[in-house]
Amino acid sequence: MQSKNITDTLYGKKIDTANILNISDAKLIRNKFVGQKNSTEHFSNSVIVVTGVTGQDGSYMVDYLLKNTNALIFGGVRRLSVYNHHNLSHVKNDRFHLVNFDLTDSHAISSIIENLKPDYFINFAAQSFVASSWDFARQTWQTNSTSVLDILESIRHHQPKCRFYNAGSSEEFGNVSYSPQDELHPLRPRSPYGASKAAARQIVKVYRESYNLYAIQSWLFNHEGPRRGEEFVTRKITKGVARIAYCVQNKIPFSPIELGNVNAKRDWSDSEDFVECVWMMLNQEKYRVDFDSNMEIQEYVLSSNETHTIKEFVELAFKTAGIEGVWHGEGLNEEFSVTTQSANELNVPSSVLVKINPNFYRPAEVELLLGNSSGFRRDFDWKPKSDFYSLIKKMVVSDLKDAGL
Numbered sequence: 001m002q003s004k005n006i007t008d009t010l011y012g013k014k015i016d017t018a019n020i021l022n023i024s025d026a027k028l029i030r031n032k033f034v035g036q037k038n039s040t041e042h043f044s045n046s047v048i049v050v051t052g053v054t055g056q057d058g059s060y061m062v063d064y065l066l067k068n069t070n071a072l073i074f075g076g077v078r079r080l081s082v083y084n085h086h087n088l089s090h091v092k093n094d095r096f097h098l099v100n101f102d103l104t105d106s107h108a109i110s111s112i113i114e115n116l117k118p119d120y121f122i123n124f125a126a127q128s129f130v131a132s133s134w135d136f137a138r139q140t141w142q143t144n145s146t147s148v149l150d151i152l153e154s155i156r157h158h159q160p161k162c163r164f165y166n167a168g169s170s171e172e173f174g175n176v177s178y179s180p181q182d183e184l185h186p187l188r189p190r191s192p193y194g195a196s197k198a199a200a201r202q203i204v205k206v207y208r209e210s211y212n213l214y215a216i217q218s219w220l221f222n223h224e225g226p227r228r229g230e231e232f233v234t235r236k237i238t239k240g241v242a243r244i245a246y247c248v249q250n251k252i253p254f255s256p257i258e259l260g261n262v263n264a265k266r267d268w269s270d271s272e273d274f275v276e277c278v279w280m281m282l283n284q285e286k287y288r289v290d291f292d293s294n295m296e297i298q299e300y301v302l303s304s305n306e307t308h309t310i311k312e313f314v315e316l317a318f319k320t321a322g323i324e325g326v327w328h329g330e331g332l333n334e335e336f337s338v339t340t341q342s343a344n345e346l347n348v349p350s351s352v353l354v355k356i357n358p359n360f361y362r363p364a365e366v367e368l369l370l371g372n373s374s375g376f377r378r379d380f381d382w383k384p385k386s387d388f389y390s391l392i393k394k395m396v397v398s399d400l401k402d403a404g405l
């Protein structure tokens with residue numbers, strides 16, 4: 001049953017990201033769009049469901065698809081009483097609509113796939129914060145593993161031509177046995193989060209092989225950007241740098257950023273680079289340079305192929321904001337403080353920029369991650385636009401701007 005007046009714009013709805021469609025309105029919009037299709041190519045004029053659109057990756061995926069395809073995109077969102085659509089507030093496009101469904105509800109998944117008959121289902125929804133996965137292990141499993149099974153089951157029954165992408169993680173490698181980690185590295189997860197993504201990988205493979213579905217899960221190493229959630233270490237640092245830079249400029253004493261294991265090493269990329277790769281992986285016949293029709297679709301590692309400590313990220317982030325610091329002390333007493341020269345030049349009101357807080361240590365840590373994405377780079381003749389330095393600059397500049405600097 002139609003719940004709103006849906007006749008007053010091109011696809012029947014005024015665009016407002018706070019306006020979340022129910023399934024019957026979404027179906028009407030979908031049917032109208034498909035009726036106007038002017039191409040039979042799989043990747044053109046498609047209907048695409050993207051989950052996790054209020055987060056970093058999902059919102060960049062929507063931006064990418066609106067810019068590079070003619071697709072009609074449905075962003076799946078859970079209805080919340082608090083507004084969490086900031087990452088989408090710039091999107092004003094008749095080809096993008098929010099639709100109400102919760103991935104932990106298998107009936108809702110089934111209804112979405114049965115009614116919208118998507119050509120692609122791109123799943124970025126997850127309980128993606130590793131540290132919380134020990135506190136919410138079951139919810140992490142339900143969202144990251146069981147939901148993936150439900151999506152696959154629903155695709156197989158209702159829309160077997162739908163191409164499915166699930167975001168995997170370098171956390172699946174966990175306690176690494178060699179570096180850099182490539183597609184052949186064993187899965188040795190160290191957290192409930194890593195285990196949930198490893199389980200999802202297995203079920204995606206089983207469904208791909210059993211039912212001949214185009215279903216893949218890549219291994220995404222850490223990927224960041226200005227839309228990154230503030231609990232992740234990169235954004236926590238760049239937000240903290242902007243706060244401290246504001247205090248320095250206004251001669252206000254500040255408290256340091258508090259971090260956990262600053263010696264952990266991560267392989268950081270730009271989320272905007274990765275969403276392009278996801279689309280390429282979903283259309284291998286179009287983008288693989290060596291593609292021939294007998295080839296099996298493949299799953300790839302996406303990474304920068306460089307590893308850096310949290311400490312290096314801290315140093316560069318402060319430097320980008322014009323504040324030079326130095327590490328001293330050890331263990332829980334380790335600190336990052338303004339250098340004497342920088343303190344004199346800036347007349348800084350406090351000196352400690354970063355200190356250690358053991359509350360941010362994890363029950364089990366993945367100490368080192370370093371990816372090898374040469375397979376993807378070779379097969380798709382692709383290279384990233386961003387590197388470690390430009391990524392940090394982009395994030396710090398964005399947070400400085402938000403702080404009015």
Ligand code: F7E
Nearest residue numbers: 128130169170220221222231232233234259260261264360
């Ligand atoms: O931690 C250390 C922490 O929370 C990075 C997710 O996208 O990438 C992400 O997972 C490192 C860890 O990301 C703090 O112990 C130190 O070693 O930014 P993170 P993550 O756990 O690597 C993978 C690939 C995913 O798939 C995940 O979904 O930084 N660290 N001090 C800290 N981490 C946080 N969050 N906060 C700290 O204060």
